[in-house]
Each structure stands twice: as C-alpha cells, then as structure tokens.
Amino acid sequence: MTYLLEARALRKQYADKLALRGLDLQIAPGEIFCLLGQNGAGKSTTINLFLGFVSPTSGAAFVNGLEVAANPLKIKEYLAYIPEQVMLYPHLTGLENLALFSSLAGYRYSQPELQGYLTDAGLPAEAVRRRVGTYSKGMRQKVGIAIAVAKHAQVLLLDEPTSGLDPKASNEFSELLRRLSAQGTAVLMATHDIFRAKEVGTRVGIMREGELVDVRPTAALNAQELEQLYLTYMH
C-alpha cells in the first residue's frame, strides 16, 4: 500500500536538542492522524520535516512515495499546510491573498470561485474584499483553510489549526476535515486539543520528547480515556 505520508526512522538533532528520535509513521489516504503532545515534543519538527523545511539528521520522510529531501519542490504539489497562526499579507484583501497563494500553487481562479472558497471556509461574504489587516485571528485562519482547500492537495499538514478559533468555527473546521478525508485526503494534524482530536481524528499519536510513545485508533477510545492516556504519558 502506498501511504501518502510516511516517516522511516526519522531523526532530527538540533545543536543542543534531539527533537525527533527515530519516528516511524504511515498515514494512508483518507486518514486523519492527530499528533498530541506538549510544546517541544516534536510535533512541529515532524511537520517541518514533511514539508522539507528542515533536513533530517537520519531516516527519511516520504510524501506520496517521494522522499522529501530529494524532491523538496515536487512533494509540495501534494501538500497543503496550515500553520498555527495564519498571518497572511495585511495590505491585501482576503480575496487577493487567496488568489496569490492559489497562483503560486498553479491554480488561477475566477473571482466568484475565489469568493466561493472563502465563504465555504466560513469567511463572511462582506469580508472577502476587506484588507486582511482588519481581520480577526479566526477570520485569517479561515482564509488559511481556503488556501489549503483551493490547492486540492492530497495531504494536509496542520500545525495547531484550530488554535484561536471560536467553537463554531472549530466545529466547521472539523466538518471540513471530515469532508476532505472522505475524498481521500490524508491529514496530519498537530494539536493540543484532545477533544478535537478525538472528534475528528481516525488515529491519535502521543509524542513525548521527540518520541511517538503511543498510537491508538480514536474509535477505540472515548474522550475521557484519551485524556487519561495523554495525561499518563505527560507525567
């Protein structure tokens, strides 16, 4: 089986810190894998390694069967990324930001199409032509989601994507992820939000000090059990 995301003995050593200790991970199409862990556990490093933003010390990361280090640009055709804080360009409107990022990914959309992506992501129609500098954090996050969706990526890499979103927006986001998953998109989401992970994820992995210490299918756990499990590893 070809996994859309795969890590083989992936290790990352920074000058003074071992950030990732031989990660082995496979994520299949349609799977939503949630990485839980404290700050500094290695979640963001994992995402950066899949994006090719940092080089592994040893081991390899693969996207759609292609080794990231050898194909840093090619693999990005399959990926979309949403960071924790989508800042965007404050002097451009939401529509202009989306048009820019879509064109960089090779997509040229008409204005109504762009508007459609933005409103589908939950951005109010009246806001799409306003400069992003006037947006709230949640609104910017929605533009980030629209950017990812408009790229039609097979893999979504999400680094705390619901941080700062209100419950309604978070819920809409979960719904969107489920929809994309149903279409075969593989999702790797780093999060602190245990309940969101349980609600939307197909599997959860718990990271501690650069190590994936446990992986469970979410169907086998309820929210309390997951929280208990998480707290067990954190102590």
Next chain:
Amino acid sequence: MIHSIAQKEFVSTLRDRRFVVLSGLVLALLLAATLVGRASYRSLQQERELAQGTVNEQFRNQPARHPHRVAHYGSFAFRPKSGLSLLDAGVDTYTGSVVYLEAHQQNSVNFSQAQQSGSLIRFGEMTVAFVLQLLVPLLIIFLCFGAFTQERETGMLKLLLSQGVSLRQVAWGKIRGLSQAVALVVAPALGLAAALLFTGEEFAAGPDLLLRLLLFGLSYALYFFLFVVGSVVVSARQASSRAALVTLLGLWILGCIILPKATANLGASLYPTTTKAQMDAQVHEQAQHGINGHDPHDQRAAALKAALLKQYGVDSEEKLPVSVAGLQMAAGEAYSAKVYQQHFAALNATYQRQNRLSDWAGLLNPYQAIRPLSMGLAGSDFAHYVHFQQAAEAYRYMLVQRLNHLQAGMGYGDKERRLDARTWRELPVFAYHAPTLGWAWPHLLLPLAALLLWGVGLSWLGLRLISTTSVT
C-alpha cells in the same frame, strides 16, 4: 510564480502607509532638487553666457592698440554648465568657473560656487544626485529590511514555500516587486528632469545629452537594484528584522560615509599635491630659463636677435622685416606655456591618481562606483573640468601667439605703432565645446565595470546565500 510574488510585493508596498510617507518625502525632495537644480543651472548659465558675451564684446571692441597691450588686456573664459549638471553638480561647485586669459601666464580657474556660498555648502548640496546616491538607498533599506525576516517572523515564509515556491523564486519576486516600488519613486523625478532638459530652450538637447541621460538613468537603476538585492539578501540571512535593519544601516554608513572619506584621505596621503604657492614659485623659477621678452638685457633674447640677423642676412635690427620683440615674445610664450603645461599636467596627474584610487574603491563599494559614473555622465567630474581648463589654455596660447605674430609682422619700431581696431574683431573669441560622451567614455569604464560586477556578483552570491537560508 515570480510575477505573482512581485505583484504582491508591489501592491503591498504601495498600500503600506509608511512607504507612502517615506517615498512621498523622497519624491518631494527629488522633485525639489530637480527644480532647484534647473533654477541654479539657468541662473548660472545665463550669468556665464552674459559675462562671456560681454568680455568677448569688450575684447573685440578695443580701440587701436599695440598687439602686446591687447595680449595683456586679455580675456576671460567662462565654463558653461553641462545640461545634466542640474542633476549632478559633481565637482563643479568646488572647482572654478572662470579663468583669466593673459599673456605670459596660465592662470588657474577661479570663482567656484563654494567660494561664493555660505558655510552651509560644506554640508553638501541638495542635488538630485545627493538624493539618489544617499537618500534613495536609505528608503530602499527601510523598504526591504523586513523582506524575509518579517515573512519568517509571521510564519508566512513557510506558507509561501508550502505552495511549491523555491526560496530563490521568493527572493526574485521580492526583488522585482520592491524594485518596481523604488522605480515609482525615482522615475517621476528623472522624467521631470528629462522633460526640462528636452523642452527648456536653455539646454542644448541633442543625441549626446539623450544618451548621457539614458545611461544616467540606467546606472542609477543598477545602483538601486544593488541596494534592493543587498537588502533582501541581508534580510534573508538575519534572524530578526531588527538585526537586518541594524546591519543594513551599518553597511550604509560604511559605504556612503566612512569608506569615501577614508579613500579620499588615503589618496591625499599617498599622492600629496603641491600648494598653489609652491607651484607658483616652481613655475616662476623654471620660467626664468626661458626668454623674457620684456627684458632687453636677457641673454637668450639677445641670442634670438642675433639668429634673426643672421637668418635675414642683415646687420641691424632696423633692417629686419620682422619685429624682434614680437618674435621674442612668441618664443618666451612658447617656453613659459610649456613650463605651465608641465606643472599643471603634473598637478592634474596627482589629482587623477587620487581620483583613480577612489574609482578603484568602487570595486569594494558601489557608492564609490556610482559617484564618478554619475558625475562623468553629467559632465561635472574632474575630467570634464580639466577638458575646459585645457581648452581655455589652448585658446589663450593661440590668442597670445597670434598677437605676438601680429606684433612680429609690424617690423622694427612696432612699439611706437598701433594696429587698427578692426584687427581685434577678426580674432576668434573663446567658444567652449563640451566634450561628447565618446570622449568621456574611457573615464567611465572603470566605475561602470565596477557597478556591473557588483550587479552580477551580488545577484549570484546573494541568491546562492538565500537558497541556503533557514526557513524556520
């Protein structure tokens, strides 16, 4: 991809209020400097044309006189301003603009603007070149210091790169977009200058001026491109916007203030010039070895007289068909002119060595490459000044020798006679023709090559550095 990033950078910059305020100030300064430069050009040019016309008329309208009296009456050569000096006054402000042309001696060019201005002139003039060379780079630094650091600090760099763009493409897009924004600030001033130059009747518009203006604009475009690329590279290599700004300002101070001063001081120490008093003494001492036409007891004058008597096969001066005094004057003039030429040439060579050192420093510092290039294209550099000085001397020598030969042709007893007033109207007046770009070109090759090397080198090395920069 590069186009999209460039467009985003351009639009974002234009919508940034800080840019609007800063660029508005720089543009206002540029436009003001252009208009002030034009007004200054116009008044100085009118003054000089009027003065040149007046002295020419006075010379031509002399009454019947002895030619040597006319030679001592002399004339003046006023240096016309070059059209592009309204953009870059170069050394014009500090070099003189008028030279007194008389028999027996080559005077230096006097009456510089700086001599006649207040002490504020020491702080430099607010010319277009000053704004372009020093202030626009500052604007570029303020515009570009956060080009990469801000993207990194806000996480936007990762978002950009996740779309499949390379760091190199991001860099080129930013360089292009930011360059467009800079062009928007500078182009109106250069456009205004071009309009003034080609519509104002006081300017001698022609292909040479057009070519000079074109190269002037292209040279500055390359200079600004260097600052944009350099600022983007520094921004990419620094960890924070603050560090990038401090580094860039430090480089600006080093390149635009410290290095030029240090090079000038080094040049003056390595190639010291003689003082005017020293040179006058040396010239006077050496001129003693030539014929003194005013001294009847001069031995060399006596020898020339003897040679003439022998040449014409006569035994007394009275029987000679030529005036001995006139030919003695001519020989004396030829000798003293040679002495002056040697000393002026040595002095100019020293100045040129000093300037050359600064020109070579252009390989280390783009500011020291654009400065001589800009002055040279504007026709206000030292080489153009020397060209005028030599043209004035050539005219002086021709005039004085012509008068000496008129005297020689008067025969024996010329001192008691005068030539008709019409004689002076047949003599040519001083009319200076500024050199063409083709003449100036060899002087401009080194700074131009330095600027081009900077452009290629910085683009190549800078983009290599950017492509290995950290994303996180």
